[in-house]
Ligand SMILES: Nc1nc2c(ncn2[C@@H]2O[C@H](COP(=O)(O)OP(=O)(O)OP(=O)(O)O)[C@@H](O)[C@H]2O)c(=O)[nH]1
Ligand SMILES: [Mg+2]
Ligand SMILES: [Zn+2]
Ligand SMILES: [Zn+2]
């Protein structure tokens with residue numbers, strides 16, 4: 001469903017490589033409609049709008065029509081979404097289509113100025129308060145699919161579960177496999193399946209912690225859906241976002257997915273046991289990450305080496321201390 | 329970034345505000361999507377059009393402003409324009425930059441009837 005990264009099984013797919021911002025229509029391929037047409041299928045026309053703030057603009061554009069299903073949006077200087085289940089009267093300037101929506105004299109302008117994600121952020125703030133009340137350090141782990149999040153968690157828990165209360169929330173589009181891998185270590189875990197959704201949001205975490213008791217005084221690990229794009233934008237209420245970049249993925253990932261690396265406080269360079277077999281420049285990866293996020297911390301990890309997690313465990317310990325969550 | 333999820337958040341905000349104002353319909357929705365935000369405006373517009381069908385905002389025009397990106401350059405000690413994340417400072421070529429504008433995703437205003 002996600003039109004940017006192409007994850008999910010949405011019916012809408014758009015060629016996002018198009019860079020131009022001219023009068024470009026985003027239309028879905030559609031079956032030819034049966035209704036009789038009095039006009040050309042693709043036609044130019046002009047809308048004129050007068051808005052309550054006094055702006056008057058007209059924009060000519062070409063409609064590629066698709067009646068009888070969904071809708072279209074076109075990006076020109078003023079973006080204009082229209083429901084297409086309506087009659088067009090194309091000789092008629094100064095009048096837009098559809099049930100008399102252009103009664104300019106009655107239009108009112110309301111200033112809003114709210115963040116589009118303000119609802120998610122409000123729920124995230126509630127989660128954050130619950131974590132603080134339970135003295136829990138919540139970490140949101142993100143990466144491309146297969147960078148090693150679950151394996152890292154399993155190995156981390158093997159050490160940490162003897163020291164601290166821990167719980168894990170596993171986000172995947174489908175299957176409960178990752179939560180089962182966690183539970184095999186004896187640590188409580190809850191699977192959240194997002195279906196077509198390609199990221200966790202704050203509401204999913206709020207629901208999850210209704211069912212999964214918070215590990216008071218310990219650590220809640222949240223493994224996000226494997227995806228370097230979508231999860232970056234959604235605050236879950238975590239203390240830190242942590243991004244894994246494995247050494248098999250290429251040094252350019254921070255530049256290709258800058259929002260993720262900008263959002264993270266820590267980059268874990270994973271699978272470093274493979275470095276001897278690869279032509280991978282870790283310093284270049286780090287330099288690229290710091291280009292989009294000068295303050296990002298970096299820790300190298302391997303789940304295959306005996307002491308491959310020592311620096312990561314030390315980082316978790318320091319994060320708890322900084323938050324005033326460490327005992328003693 | 330998931331424009332479908334964003335479009336439904338946007339729609340909820342629009343409908344809440346419109347209802348509070350006793351609006352019969354929403355005619356125009358003005359949003360600011362900074363050029364450094366993680367949203368593709370055309371994908372958002374498409375998703376909003378689908379999400380809003382049959383609601384008070386079903387006929388609304390979505391106007392997207394795209395405020396340009398800017399960053400604080402530690403070397404220049406100044407705010408400089410930034411075309412995209414990961415770029416060097418256009419003034420001094422330095423790489424220590426922190427975004428300070430153009431990453432917003434905001435519902436600015438509504439025009440209602
Ligand atoms: N060599 C090596 N392989 C690893 C390491 N960590 C994980 N792997 C392997 O990488 C593969 C993917 O690991 P997962 O832990 O399932 O990755 P993930 O990020 O949880 O994957 P998704 O949840 O599907 O996004 C598995 O075959 C692991 O055995 C490591 O440190 N070194
Ligand atoms: Mg996993
Ligand atoms: Zn996606
Ligand atoms: Zn138009």
Ligand SMILES: [Zn+2]
Nearest residue numbers: 037041065067
């Ligand atoms: Zn037609």
Ligand SMILES: [Zn+2]
Nearest residue numbers: 198199230330
């Ligand atoms: Zn998503």
Ligand SMILES: [Zn+2]
Nearest residue numbers: 401404417420
């Ligand atoms: Zn500079």
